[in-house]
Each structure stands twice: as C-alpha cells, then as structure tokens.
C-alpha cells in the first residue's frame with residue numbers, strides 16, 4: 001500500500017477526494033497531507049444543492065486533524081468553487097470541515113470531548129492547541145448547541161446571582177430546575193438582568209413558566225412580576241434562604257444575651273453558637289444533654305430558637321389555606337416575642353408572604369441552582385478568572401448548558 005493510500009484510509013478521506021502527497025517531518029513531529037479531487041466532476045451548490053461545473057479553486061487552506069501516531073497532522077486542500085445558475089460562484093461545502101473552521105470535524109469533536117473533561121489549561125496541553133484555539137472550539141460548540149436547542153417549555157426556573165470575581169461584580173444564572181441545566185447567564189444581578197432572559201423567550205415559553213424559585217431580591221421579583229403573566233403568583237421564595245435569615249436572627253438574639261449574661265458572670269451560652277443552628281431533628285446525639293439543659297434555662301435564645309424551628313412546619317402544608325392559618329399563628333407568636341431580631345424577620349416575611357405560601361403548590365427551592373452555582377465556582381477557579389463575562393458565559397453553557405455541542409460528521 002502506498003503511503004498516500006494509507007493516509008486516505010487512516011484519515012477517512014471520502015470519495016471523490018484522494019491523498020496526493022504526504023510529508024513527514026520527524027523533527028517537528030508533524031505530518032502534512034495534501035488532498036485533491038479528480039478533474040471533470042460536478043459539484044453541488046452549498047445553497048441549493050444544484051450541481052454545477054467547477055469554476056476555480058480558492059486559496060489552499062490547512063486544517064488540524066486528529067494526530068496520527070502522536071504526530072500532529074494537518075490536511076491541506078484548495079476548496080473548489082462551483083458555478084450555480086441561481087447563486088453564482090460559491091465555495092463547495094467540504095466533507096471534513098465546516099466553513100471557516102481551523103480544525104477538521106473529527107478533530108473538533110475530539111477537542112470538545114477533551115475540553116469537557118478537563119480544564120482549558122490541561123485540555124490545550126493534551127490537544128497541543130493555543131488558548132485562542134481552545135476558546136474558538138468552545139465558543140463554536142456553544143453557538144452550535146444554542147442554534148440546535150429546541151424551543152421547549154421550562155416549567156420551573158431557578159434564579160440566583162453569582163459573583164464573577166472580587167467585589168460587586170455579578171452575573172445572573174437562570175436554571176431549568178427539572179433538567180438541572182443552565183438556561184442563560186446574563187450580566188449583573190438586577191431586574192434588567194432577568195428581564196433580558198425573559199425577552200429572549202417566545203410568548204408561549206413565557207406562558208409555560210409555572211414557577212420561579214429565588215431569594216427575596218427586589219430586582220428579580222420585579223422582573224418576574226413584570227415579564228410573566230400572573231408573574232407574582234409564580235414566585236417561590238427559597239425556604240433555605242428564609243431559614244438562613246431566621247438562623248441569623250436567632251444568632252443575633254444569642255449574641256446580645258450572651259453579652260448580658262457574661263457581664264453578669266454566667267457563661268452558659270459560651271460555645272453554643274452552632275447548637276442553635278441545627279434543625280431540631282439534626283442535632284448530633286453528643287449535644288442532646290447540653291442542649292436540653294439550655295432549653296430549660298429560660299433563655300431568650302431558646303425562645304428565638306423555638307420560633308425558628310416552628311417556622312419549618314410552614315413548608316410541610318400542601319394546602320395553601322392551612323399554610324396560611326399556620327402562618328397567622330406563627331406571625332402572632334413571633335411579633336409578640338419581644339425579641340427584636342425575630343420580629344424584624346417576621347415582618348420581612350409578611351411583606352413577602354405571597355411568594356412563601358406558593359410553596360404549598362410549587363414545591364421547589366434553590367437547592368438545584370445552588371448546586372449548579374458551586375459547579376460554576378469550580379469552573380471559575382479552574383480557569384483562574386475570565387477575560388470578560390462573555391467568556392464566563394461560554395464556559396458555563398459549555399459545561400452546564402445541557403447543549404448538543406458536537407459537530408455532525410457523516
């Protein structure tokens with residue numbers, strides 16, 4: 001077998017193309033392969049498929065291909081240009097690469113596979129490509145994935161902000177809670193950041209959104225209320241976020257009381273900070289005895305803790321009417337507790353009650369979104385930051401967008 005035939009076989013070069021020359025550079029560990037086609041062929045127009053005669057050839061182009069025996073392999077060819085009666089002179093679509101690509105389809109598929117499983121830095125070392133080329137592959141893959149993405153219904157959304165680096169620089173991450181994928185990443189963490197996402201949807205998709213899980217952030221509330229039909233009724237405030245606020249209120253009560261008690265010579269609250277944060281049923285057994293003594297000591301902190309723990313019940317109700325009945329009792333208790341931090345949170349929750357009681361119908365939280373956010377954080381650290389937010393978006397959608405990234409090969 002001649003080396004040209006061998007390479008045609010190895011590279012999967014299809015008819016009518018054949019390998020005309022192979023140059024091996026052992027020192028550079030590089031193989032250059034020239035591909036040509038026989039004369040006198042008809043070529044399909046890339047626009048309409050109508051066959052036409054050869055007009056001329058474009059300049060020679062080079063594509064990086066899969067390595068052969070660890071040698072970097074490059075394909076060379078002059079793309080034919082065809083005359084179409086309707087579309088004029090057009091460059092023929094080549095079977096091994098997309099227009100304007102620097103790599104063959106097979107190399108691009110392999111590069112995507114590698115980049116999906118490693119950092120950009122490690123990926124470009126394995127693939128022996130530059131930073132720019134690695135970005136090029138990822139950006140093209142994401143664009144391809146977004147173009148192919150079907151217009152589908154997203155019933156449950158999760159929205160959260162994500163810090164881009166240091167300081168007050170944020171993006172908004174919108175997740176599909178059922179598929180656990182990132183739908184979109186937009187600039188900033190305000191009303192506009194989320195509006196932009198909604199504007200990119202069709203009317204049917206906007207109507208199809210049934211519920212949106214989020215923290216009690218004003219910007220996002222306005223965006224959902226203003227952009228979705230009956231938007232306000234679709235907001236579900238994340239219960240973990242609410243319980244975090246309650247825990248902070250309990251801790252504020254504890255700190256004040258601890259200070260007063262230590263001034264009076266008692267150290268009963270020393271080292272107890274974390275005990276009050278546990279959910280009742282999660283308290284480790286080794287703390288049970290100490291905790292029962294604390295609870296029986298008539299402390300304000302214990303009262304705040306009991307109010308906090310009782311609030312958890314709110315999310316057990318499947319009937320909105322019962323949840324509301326429970327809420328009224330709890331609110332009365334919290335606001336008559338003479339514990340200022342608890343009262344303050346109770347009032348915050350009252351003004352947001354519309355989005356708390358919705359949980360009885362849409363049982364969603366931001367847990368999925370936060371899981372995705374921690375994956376994003378891993379990507380951010382691995383990349384040692386990004387030149388701009390557009391690149392941050394590309395990386396997030398590449399890894400977490402659930403997109404069909406690979407170019408089709410036939």
Ligand SMILES: [Zn+2]
Pocket residue numbers: 045046047048049050084085086087088
């Ligand atoms: Zn045509």
